[in-house]
Amino acid sequence: MSEKPTVEEYLKNIQDSQFKAYKCVDCGMVIAPPSGSCYGCGSSKMEWANVSGKGKLVSFTVIHIAPDEFAEETPYYIAIVELAEGTRVSARLLGYDPLKPEEVKLGSDVKLDYEDTESGKKYLAFKPA
Amino acid sequence: MPLDNSNIVSAAQTKFGALKGVTLREMFSEAVDKATVDAGVPKKDIQAAFIGSFIPEMLVHQGHTAPLLMDFAGMKGIPATRHEDACAAGATALRAAVMAIESGMYDTVLVAGVEKMTSVSTNKATEALAAAADDEFESSMGLTFPGVFGIAAVAHMQKYGTTEEDMARVAVKAHKNASTNPLAQFQKEISLEKAMTPRYIAWPLKLFDCSPISDGAAALVLTSTEKAKQYTDLPVKITGTGQASASMNLCDRDDLTSFSASVDASRTAYKMAGLEAKDMDFAVVHDCFTIAEIIASEDIGFFKPGEGAKAVNDGVTARDGDKPINPMGGLKAVGHPVGATGVKQAVVLYRELLGDAGPNQVSKHDTAIMHNFGGTGATAVVNIMRRADA
Numbered sequence A: 001m002s003e004k005p006t007v008e009e010y011l012k013n014i015q016d017s018q019f020k021a022y023k024c025v026d027c028g029m030v031i032a033p034p035s036g037s038c039y040g041c042g043s044s045k046m047e048w049a050n051v052s053g054k055g056k057l058v059s060f061t062v063i064h065i066a067p068d069e070f071a072e073e074t075p076y077y078i079a080i081v082e083l084a085e086g087t088r089v090s091a092r093l094l095g096y097d098p099l100k101p102e103e104v105k106l107g108s109d110v111k112l113d114y115e116d117t118e119s120g121k122k123y124l125a126f127k128p129a
Numbered sequence B: 001m002p003l004d005n006s007n008i009v010s011a012a013q014t015k016f017g018a019l020k021g022v023t024l025r026e027m028f029s030e031a032v033d034k035a036t037v038d039a040g041v042p043k044k045d046i047q048a049a050f051i052g053s054f055i056p057e058m059l060v061h062q063g064h065t066a067p068l069l070m071d072f073a074g075m076k077g078i079p080a081t082r083h084e085d086a087c088a089a090g091a092t093a094l095r096a097a098v099m100a101i102e103s104g105m106y107d108t109v110l111v112a113g114v115e116k117m118t119s120v121s122t123n124k125a126t127e128a129l130a131a132a133a134d135d136e137f138e139s140s141m142g143l144t145f146p147g148v149f150g151i152a153a154v155a156h157m158q159k160y161g162t163t164e165e166d167m168a169r170v171a172v173k174a175h176k177n178a179s180t181n182p183l184a185q186f187q188k189e190i191s192l193e194k195a196m197t198p199r200y201i202a203w204p205l206k207l208f209d210c211s212p213i214s215d216g217a218a219a220l221v222l223t224s225t226e227k228a229k230q231y232t233d234l235p236v237k238i239t240g241t242g243q244a245s246a247s248m249n250l251c252d253r254d255d256l257t258s259f260s261a262s263v264d265a266s267r268t269a270y271k272m273a274g275l276e277a278k279d280m281d282f283a284v285v286h287d288c289f290t291i292a293e294i295i296a297s298e299d300i301g302f303f304k305p306g307e308g309a310k311a312v313n314d315g316v317t318a319r320d321g322d323k324p325i326n327p328m329g330g331l332k333a334v335g336h337p338v339g340a341t342g343v344k345q346a347v348v349l350y351r352e353l354l355g356d357a358g359p360n361q362v363s364k365h366d367t368a369i370m371h372n373f374g375g376t377g378a379t380a381v382v383n384i385m386r387r388a389d390a
């Protein structure tokens, strides 16, 4: 894991159910999705970081109307999750009824997962911990 | 120091809506004619053009639009450039024009915005709009534009207790104001009950929380103070302008209940104009979704964070309230042809400040603020304007 991380590899890792974040070599800040420069110190030296997969639900929505590509998957959750490592990611949210969003509590503990689609594409996802 | 050389001397828009049978270049040309020859500004006086348009490549399969549009409008030859910053395209074009006049390079320029969106299906238009969000990290998992603002709404509801009904009241106000605006896409009042119809687009946002897909164009002429006298005794001056950027990704933002670019751009604009929010008689803000108007009213400093919804409920932002917001109906009811919106907002300020807004006229109209933002709020432009004799 010493090679310089790339966006292509980041996206492929998700397809392989092997999510990894970026980590600033200079200050240690964990960053995902990728950034070309560190939000903490401005360095552009990055390496890969494994994450615990633990996170908290920051906010979410339920998509009912979507472009053709996603139309058959509606309704589905998209959430903002803050990982235990401090960075926030956007992801699908599993394990909740999309027709009962009022039951979802912000701040809930969630853990890393992946959502498979019929097309074979995988989404980064979280489910209740 | 407030800007002193940027004068709007004419401003106009086409009707907004599903303009069947009218193409991009025809809408553009109509708005330009209204803002030039019909307003007493000969086209030959225009030295350069700044044009906002978001994504004609996907909507009408046309790139390199600036020279094409200018040729059709009978103004080929002069420098013409398209500005693309998603829904802020119109206001970034206007800002570039302000810089061009203030620099002294030109005396008289055209600013215009245009978008033709109903030429494709709603799903296709949604897909085109999604190109204004981060494709690799957010849109590609199915996050849509209404979804972006749904996420902001959930965060605002959680932190401040804002409700779906509060958001619906923004829609009711928008439709009420647009009901007397003949250029609006929807000229019909709606009841609170109707605004609350549970047709979810991206929970908690429902159909009536969303601005429509629209066609339309808007244009204005900006001149130096010296040249302005040729065209009018009473121009509207742009005295402060601000622009800021923020992360495209929602997930890279610490606070989902405010848009930092809106806050930053309005601070810059107020500072330049030497004014504060309390000095503004009214505002035109980017209400692409009802929650966006509530948040914008807080971000531009009209209300404290979390108090935007209360202001709507108390009628403060109504046309006859103390701080009217979107007195002609906003994006929500007038329509949102993306690239035209920022210019149309300036058209609304121009008409209201001059006292030329007919049944939509606000009572105090010396100084006002316009707020236009792009996509997920990654670009924001704020302008402060005042009537020249105010």
Ligand SMILES: [Zn+2]
Residues within 6 Å of the ligand: A024, A025, A026, A027, A028, A029, A038, A039, A040, A041, A042, A043
């Ligand atoms: Zn760092």
